[in-house]
Amino acid sequence: MEPLLRVEDLRVELPTRRGLRPAVDGLSFDVGEGEIVGIAGESGSGKTMTAMTLLGLLPHGARTSGSARFDGRDLLTLGRRQLRDLRGRQIAMVSQDPSTALHPILPVGTQVTEHMRHHLGLSKSAARAEAVDLLATVRIPDPERALGAYPGQFSGGMRQRIAIAVALAARPRLLLADEPTTALDVTVQAGILRLLDRLRRERGLAVLVITHDLGVMSAVADRVAVMYAGRLAESGPRAQVLAAPRHPYTRGLLDALPHPEAADDPARVALRPIPGSPPSLGDVPAGCPFHPRCAFAVPACSTDRPEPLPVAAGHLLACPPDPLPRDDAAPVAEGAPA
Amino acid sequence: MSSADNALPVPVGRPRTRAPRRDLWRFLAKRLVAGAVLCVGITLVSFVLTQLVPGDPAAANLGNRAVEDPAAVAAFRAQYGLDKPLPVQYGVYLGKLVRGDLGESQQSHRSVKADLAEYIPATFELALFAIVLSLVVGVTLGIVAAVFRDRWPDQVLRVVSLAGVSMPTFWIALLAFFVFFYKLGWLPGGGRLGPALTPPPRTTGMFTVDAALAGQWGVLGSALEHLVLPGLVLATYTVGMLLRFTRASMLEILGNDYVRAARAKGLPERVVVVRHVLRPALISIITVAGLAFGSLLSGTVLVETIYSWPGLGQYAYTSAKNLDLPAIMGVSVVVAAVYIAINLLVDLLYGVIDPRIRLS
Numbered sequence: 001m002e003p004l005l006r007v008e009d010l011r012v013e014l015p016t017r018r019g020l021r022p023a024v025d026g027l028s029f030d031v032g033e034g035e036i037v038g039i040a041g042e043s044g045s046g047k048t049m050t051a052m053t054l055l056g057l058l059p060h061g062a063r064t065s066g067s068a069r070f071d072g073r074d075l076l077t078l079g080r081r082q083l084r085d086l087r088g089r090q091i092a093m094v095s096q097d098p099s100t101a102l103h104p105i106l107p108v109g110t111q112v113t114e115h116m117r118h119h120l121g122l123s124k125s126a127a128r129a130e131a132v133d134l135l136a137t138v139r140i141p142d143p144e145r146a147l148g149a150y151p152g153q154f155s156g157g158m159r160q161r162i163a164i165a166v167a168l169a170a171r172p173r174l175l176l177a178d179e180p181t182t183a184l185d186v187t188v189q190a191g192i193l194r195l196l197d198r199l200r201r202e203r204g205l206a207v208l209v210i211t212h213d214l215g216v217m218s219a220v221a222d223r224v225a226v227m228y229a230g231r232l233a234e235s236g237p238r239a240q241v242l243a244a245p246r247h248p249y250t251r252g253l254l255d256a257l258p259h260p261e262a263a264d265d266p267a268r269v270a271l272r273p274i275p276g277s278p279p280s281l282g283d284v285p286a287g288c289p290f291h292p293r294c295a296f297a298v299p300a301c302s303t304d305r306p307e308p309l310p311v312a313a314g315h316l317l318a319c320p321p322d323p324l325p326r327d328d329a330a331p332v333a334e335g336a337p338a
Numbered sequence: 339m340s341s342a343d344n345a346l347p348v349p350v351g352r353p354r355t356r357a358p359r360r361d362l363w364r365f366l367a368k369r370l371v372a373g374a375v376l377c378v379g380i381t382l383v384s385f386v387l388t389q390l391v392p393g394d395p396a397a398a399n400l401g402n403r404a405v406e407d408p409a410a411v412a413a414f415r416a417q418y419g420l421d422k423p424l425p426v427q428y429g430v431y432l433g434k435l436v437r438g439d440l441g442e443s444q445q446s447h448r449s450v451k452a453d454l455a456e457y458i459p460a461t462f463e464l465a466l467f468a469i470v471l472s473l474v475v476g477v478t479l480g481i482v483a484a485v486f487r488d489r490w491p492d493q494v495l496r497v498v499s500l501a502g503v504s505m506p507t508f509w510i511a512l513l514a515f516f517v518f519f520y521k522l523g524w525l526p527g528g529g530r531l532g533p534a535l536t537p538p539p540r541t542t543g544m545f546t547v548d549a550a551l552a553g554q555w556g557v558l559g560s561a562l563e564h565l566v567l568p569g570l571v572l573a574t575y576t577v578g579m580l581l582r583f584t585r586a587s588m589l590e591i592l593g594n595d596y597v598r599a600a601r602a603k604g605l606p607e608r609v610v611v612v613r614h615v616l617r618p619a620l621i622s623i624i625t626v627a628g629l630a631f632g633s634l635l636s637g638t639v640l641v642e643t644i645y646s647w648p649g650l651g652q653y654a655y656t657s658a659k660n661l662d663l664p665a666i667m668g669v670s671v672v673v674a675a676v677y678i679a680i681n682l683l684v685d686l687l688y689g690v691i692d693p694r695i696r697l698s
Contacts, residue, residue: 055602057598057601057602084604084606085604086604087601087602087603087604088602088603088604088605089604092602092603093599093602095595095598095599095602096595097595100594100595100596101595101596101598101599102596102599103596103599103600103614103618104596104618104692104694105617105618105691105692105693105694106613106614106617107693110613114603114605114609114613115603115604115605118604118605118606118609119604150693150694152693152694163599166599166603170603170604
């Protein structure tokens with residue numbers, strides 16, 4: 001049976017001053033019911049545009065190809081009206097910063113119930129009752145009272161919980177979480193991630209988590225796709241991708257995670273950045289887009305576009321040299337620019 | 339909530355759903371005291387200014403013959419207290435003002451209060467008509483311009499708003515007068531009522547309201563008809579201004595994450611625009627509308643003159659021409675009070691629109 005969402009060879013081109021430029025290039029992934037899939041990558045790698053494509057909220061003049069089948073229907077070919085009926089109702093979004101994503105001057109109650117009433121046709125009182133339940137589900141204290149309050153009266157973590165309640169209000173089947181914890185403290189992050197995990201278990205919610213933070217991925221994702229410059233670098237089950245990365249870029253992202261314990265251990269490096277910066281839209285190098293920053297680049301990398309190929313069950317890798325040692329205990333490669 | 343979930347972040351402060359009433363009263367009291375002080379300050383400034391103007395009220399108000407007669411001039415000065423030292427004159431004025439006495443006009447020989455009571459409602463009626471019209475038309479067109487940004491409706495409206503704010507009011511007034519009254523004869527060319535009609539029994543001084551209260555529908559129709567031309571002319575500028583401000587602040591808000599979030603909820607575009615975009619945009623719209631209403635209320639000399647509208651603008655103009663000091667001072671105080679009241683109203687509206695302002 002086909003999974004709830006199957007994205008195949010998705011290509012998104014955005015209008016720039018120099019014409020259309022690909023922001024997402026040949027991306028494929030699946031998200032099944034009750035599954036959490038993570039898309040990782042630095043800013044500018046096309047993660048957010050992927051989410052916007054699924055919602056049908058790309059900027060004017062953007063062009064898409066490939067397919068994104070949700071429940072059997074291709075989101076890329078649906079009409080505006082059909083997409084609007086799908087948004088919020090079937091596919092909902094939680095965005096990065098709850099302090100800007102919640103409307104500052106509308107009461108929480110309005111924000112939780114307005115699309116519930118629109119999509120589900122609930123009466124005002126029924127919607128209110130459901131909103132109270134929902135706020136209780138995301139563990140907002142005193143939900144009755146919270147309905148009449150404004151986002152500014154809550155802390156960042158509470159706001160993100162409210163934003164999740166808003167996203168869940170019309171009982172969607174797929175939740176797109178774009179950097180859901182980036183704006184939050186580490187302790188609060190953990191609470192939000194546990195909440196997502198609980199919702200997937202209790203409601204069978206499919207979640208697509210978009211983040212640059214592999215730490216977040218390792219906490220909740222069943223499967224992970226790592227993107228670089230709009231292209232898939234590596235994807236597969238979490239344990240395989242994060243514990244034994246095969247792509248130098250994935251390795252680099254993992255090394256870029258801070259290790260607080262490194263302060264006491266001179267053998268470890270606290271944080272190793274990836275040298276250089278990701279290419280801007282329309283400036284993507286030929287061949288493997290990562291080759292200018294890759295310590296393992298061979299001459300072919302600058303000419304041949306690597307295609308994602310299976311290297312293990314469910315594990316795709318777009319790096320033909322496949323230079324990394326199979327054992328994660330092996331010494332970490334020095335991140336010297338090529 | 340379950341007490342077992344101890345990893346739960348604690349909310350900062352309990353959400354308050356209603357701002358305490360007491361705060362509102364304290365705010366109002368503070369603003370009213372400040373307003374009163376401001377009014378007194380304005381009387382001082384206008385008093386000093388009227389003294390600086392070269393010219394003699396006696397010469398302006400007495401006839402040519404009487405001005406030659408020192409006795410008549412002395413009598414005039416004594417009658418209006420102009421023979422006393424300036425600080426004393428000002429003190430006397432303030433003392434009367436506190437008791438609600440604005441003095442006696444040197445031209446009409448009536449109390450300034452009675453004069454103002456006659457002219458203010460006429461101006462208020464006209465200003466209210468113009469501002470309501472401008473808000474409806476200007477804000478609606480501004481929304482259209484923002485929603486169709488850089489497409490043809492926006493391009494057309496850009497020309498409309500530019501024309502509205504840049505065409506001189508007196509020119510539009512004359513043009514409209516010529517076309518709609520003189521050439522087409524669709525609308526009356528001046529005054530507040532048809533010549534055959536008598537004003538309705540006075541309650542508010544606004545003919546439309548009074549006529550409606552008295553059930554005199556013919557009078558009401560005529561009063562409305564007479565409002566249309568001067569009202570439209572006054573509204574051209576404010577429509578252009580409100581259109582631009584509405585468009586600009588809507589566009590600013592449209593770029594926010596919360597608008598994208600509203601779209602992501604699958605709400606109809608109409609709901610997104612009105613509830614999520616227009617509401618926060620209203621903050622800057624009412625600021626501009628308040629200022630525009632203030633300037634309409636302080637009387638618009640040109641339009642009132644062209645359409646023979648017996649309002650505050652005409653009164654201020656004739657008083658200034660005749661150096662009618664009590665009348666000038668009276669107008670100044672009224673205009674100051676109007677601006678203070680409008681600012682207060684706008685500030686209160688901010689609180690209605692934006693809970694963050696209400697709660698802080």
